[in-house]
Every structure is written in structure tokens, then in C-alpha cells.
Amino acid sequence: MARGIGDEKARAWASRAIDLLLADRAAEPPTPLRAFPLAGPPGAALYLKDESLRPSGSLKHGAARDLFLNALRSGEIGPDTPLFEATSGNMAVAQAYFARLLGLDYTAVVPGKTGPAKRRRIEEQGGRCHPFDPPLAVYGKARDLAEESGGHCLDHLERVGDAIDWSGSDSLGAQILGDLEKAGEPTPAWIVVGVGSGATSAAVGRYLRMRGMATRLAVVDPENSAYFPGWAADFPGYTTGMPSRIEGIGRPRMEPAFDPSVVDLVIPVPDVASVAAMRHLHAITGLMAGPSSGSCLWGAFQLLDGMRREGTRGPVVMVVGDGGETYRDTYYDDAWTEAKGWQLQGPLFDMERFTATGTWGVAPAG
Template sequence: MRRVEADANRSADTHLHVFPLPEDWGVDVYLKDESVHPTGSLKHRLARSLFLYALVNGHITPTTTVVEASSGSTAVSEAYFARLIGVPFVAVMPRATSPEKISLIERYGGRCHFVDTAPEMYSEAERLARESGGHYLDQFTHAERATDWRGNNNIAESIVAQLALEPHPVPDWVVVGAGTGGTSATIGRYLRYRRMPTRLAVVDPEGSAFFPGWASGAHDYQTGRPSRIEGIGRPRMEPSFVPSVIDLMIPVPDAASIAAARHLRAVTGRWAGGSTGTNLWGVWQLVARMLREGRRGSVVTLICDGGERYRHSYYDDAWVAAQGLDLAPCTATLDRFLATGEWVG
């Protein structure tokens, strides 16, 4: 516990950047840069919370092998915390996981255990934990309960504090994606707890069950398709996803996610992953709505992780072409929006 808390104490809060927009629009967009965490992503917060939750419940002891089902940034961050407290860590993931992610997990001392398809991760992680006498962290179940939504420096409290001196300190919208659903659950609950008028929008990539499940009210909705936008989107409605705290969901095409991530780099020089692009595609639609309605205010979203993890995918033209994605129309939509304030897409 002391080691985990000391790690948090050493880490400064993440920055809140302003995206450059025309002053006469009267709308401010802020990007909370979660890529500056020690393990380079928003999932550092989740991994810390999951380890603390398991420690205070007595699930992790000095000899416990910690197991997780994750092929992405959560496993990277969990490997970091496992090494920090001196316990073995195993990440169960599909064989198609990017070599960059595998390398990062192994760099922190984690072991990667492969399965053929993403849906196999859950049962295989449970089996490994059971047979080794270890503990399955199960981010997809425990994310929404491991973080204190009332405060204690959660991401929502941090955003609100950082906006205090801004022209529009109470944002109209906060926009996030959903992987486990833990971030949207924490932010949505905090906004209601603080009785804030801010609305929560969740963006969702192709192949994910979250948007159709939210729209239909089917809590057991499944697509069986993995998301190409790493870190967000799931083939099933995960237990940590809390639909009732969400005001709006926006489905986002994968080409739009990638185009928006590249567009961010072209405009600001900030290099982010595909999930950040998904966030921004939703942000610009909401800003355009505010402009049409003559509303002034602010919108906040997240830079979820850095783009260096995606050199061989989202920033590789050959990979994009092999996926059958055409970014040009989406890039044209973004350019037109920033030039005119009108959303035509």
C-alpha cells in the first residue's frame, strides 16, 4: 500500500491543454493529457485503483501471482504496479496484440500469455489465476467500483479543479470513450454527486457493443467483434459499463478516429493514439452543435495515450490501406469544421 501511494505522491497531476479555436466562437476545448503518466496512458489511474482495491480486500499477498485479461495499456500499467510491489504478473491477450504493447509489458517484468481470439481472454485469465492460486484483477468487472467516484483525486475531480480559473469553469460536456466503462462511470457519478449541469458523452468505435447496448437498453448486448481502436470498444457489454450515468453516446467510424488523431498532430504537434481521435470526433460534433445554438462554454476530453505506440498501425499508411480505410473524407470534414464551425459529415 505504501509503495503504491508513494508512486502517486511522486507523480504530478496531468496537464489540461487548450486546443486552439477561433476566439469569436466563444467555445473552449480542453485536452487532459493522460499520456504523461509513468506508464504513458489513462490506464495508469485504473491500474493503481485496481491494485489498491485488491490489496485492501486481501486478494494480493507478497506471493500472489496477479493475472489480467488485457492486450492493451491496462496490462502495461498493471505490469508496472506488479513490479512496484514485487509480485508476478501475467497478461492474457490475443496473439494479434501489437509488438509494441507486448514489449512494454515485458519491459516491466510481466509475462504475456496468448489466446487465439479476444473473447477467450476472460476464461483463460480465470483459469490461470485459479490454477496458480493467484488473483484475477478482472478490470472489466471491477473498474467501476475500484475508483472512488466521490473524489480522492479521481480524474473528474482533477478536471473540475483545473478548470476553476478558466472562462467557462463548468464544462457543458465531458467526452470520453469506454473500454471497461470505469472512466465514464467515475465521471458520470462525480458530476451528479457534485450536482453539476455538465453532461457526459461517450464515444464508441465500430464493432463495439456499448453504443447499441446503450441505445436499445440491452445490457447483455454482444457483437463478437473486436475493436480496431485500441483501449476502447468491447465485443460485449462489460459489467463496469454504467449506461444510466451517460447523457449521450456517439458512434464513431474507425477511419474518423484515425483521421482525427492524425489531425490533432498536424494542428497542435501532439501525438496521440486512436482512442483520442475517437474522443475528438465526438467533441467537434458537440462544439458544432453549441455554435448552431449560439451557446458559449467549454468541452473537455482526454488524450488517452501517446501516438508512439501506434507507429506501425494508425500512423502507418500501409496498415491503414490494408484495413480498407479511407481517411481523406474524414480529414476534409475536420478541416472544413475548423475553418467554418460547421459540421458536415
């Protein structure tokens, strides 16, 4: 157990910390819903729920706060509890944000090859990085450091599914439906999300089921990830043993938070398509987003094309997971993408054509 949690002073501190986090959530403005300028298909529209404008810059912001609230309520965090996590991405940035808000020490255990830009984002929020190799050993190392120091490992991959608040009026699913209603749009035909820990898809899907909505939930999955093959085979134990090359989504195993029962479709997305789509999103809207948003845009286009062919109608909403400034020297850099072997011209042409005409693929003869 973390030190100092059991006494009266620590419990009073935890109560104040919970109030502070709840007040922070209440004061946070909703993220915008943006229309994507799509020429077709008739009767369909594409909207972007822009989670990159969360205070710590990503979709992970709300999930990190819920992890803190859950740990405070269960007595695992006190006023002097050092916090640890095994991640170098957006979750670490968001957790460092809330640790600083509560005046707590936070350490992200990151793979040794984690670049300076990613470390700097964590450090700018008041956290510190503890490099460790091999990369898959960071999870055990974070737990060991927490135990050795009398601290707490937030362990988001194992805990976030139980911690996340999916049923409230400020949940992501509720916000999307409310935003569309305010825009004068009908219930969405599809909501499209990426999947990393699986918590977002589970939260949105459960909210839709609770409300009895006809809206269907699509998950996009990059190469090397276990979610598409595991979902298609109905085998939760499926593993690939390979890391995703698309930052923010894809896992070598199906994580505990993923709930396949609330997912209507998993769309496999080639990595080159994800990268091309994030660039297309920027070119068309001016919104610089991360590669997981490219995956979502590609998936949304596939769904819209299917709706055109089937003659079905209704808006499609895709979630923008994070901003793109972090990726200027990687996914937005031509030399970097060429070194990966990604030839973007083909998928870029397909998306430009679909955006302009509402049709996919080669134009019909005549």
C-alpha cells in the same frame, strides 16, 4: 485464496504495500489540460486532458492502481502472490508497472496474434506475456492460471467498476473541473470520454452527479461496439459479437463497469473518422495520441458544432487516453490504414475546415 495472505507477516506486507501505493498516488503530478486552437464556434473552447503523461503512459494508470489497492485491502494479494490478467493493452502495461513496484510476478494472457510491440510494452514494465488462442478464451485462461498457481486474477473487466476511486479530489472528474477553474474558464458544457471497460465514464459521470454539476457527459463509441446500440435501446445485455478496430475503446458487450444512468449521450464514431481525427490532432497540436483520442476529438467537434447551431456556450473537455508512439506502424502508417479500407481525406477535410472556421460541412453558397 492466494497463498500466504492470512498470516501476520503477509498482512504487515499488505499494509506497507497499500501505503506505498497511496504515497505513489499522492506524489504523482496532475496531467495537463491543453487548449486546442479552435477558431470557433463563438463562446466555446476545446480543451484536452492529456492522460498520456501518466507514468505508465495511459488513462489506465489510475484504474490499475485502484485495482491493486482493492485487492490488497480485501486480502487477495500477498507478498508472494503471482498476478494474472487477460489483456494486451494499456491496462496490462499499467498493471505490470504496479506489480513491479510491489515486487510481484505479473503475467498478461494475450491473444496469440498480439504483435511484438505490444508485448514489449508489457515486458518493459517487468511483466511477461502468455499467448493463448482463441482470443476470447484469454479471460478463462487467466483465471485458470491464477487458480493453478495459487495466484490472483485481477480481472479488470469485472472488478474495476467497484475498485475505481471516483469521488476523491484527485479523481479525473475533480481534476478536470479544477483545471478549468485555474484556467479562468466556466464549468464545462461537456466532457467527452471513450469507453472500454466503462469505468472512466462511470467515474466521471458519478463525480459530476455528486457535485450537482450541469456539465453533461458524452461517450464516443466505435464501430462493432455494443455501447451505442445498447445505450440507445436501454438494453444492458446487448452484444455485437465483433471486436472493435479502434485500440483502447469499444467492446462486443456492455461491460459491468459501464453505468448508462450517468451518461447523457453516446456518439457513434466511424472508424475512419477516429483514425483521421487522431492524425488531425497531431497535425494541429503536435500531440501524438492513440485512436481512441481521435474518436473523442471527432465527438467533441460534433458537440461544438451543435452548440454553434443552438447558440449555447461553454468549454468542452475531451480526454486523451494514451500516447501515439505505439501506433506509428499501424494507425499512423498510410499503407496499414489503406489496407483496412480507410479513406481519410473526407473526414480530414471536414475537421480542417471546422478547426479553421468553426463551421462543419460544405461552405454556404456566396
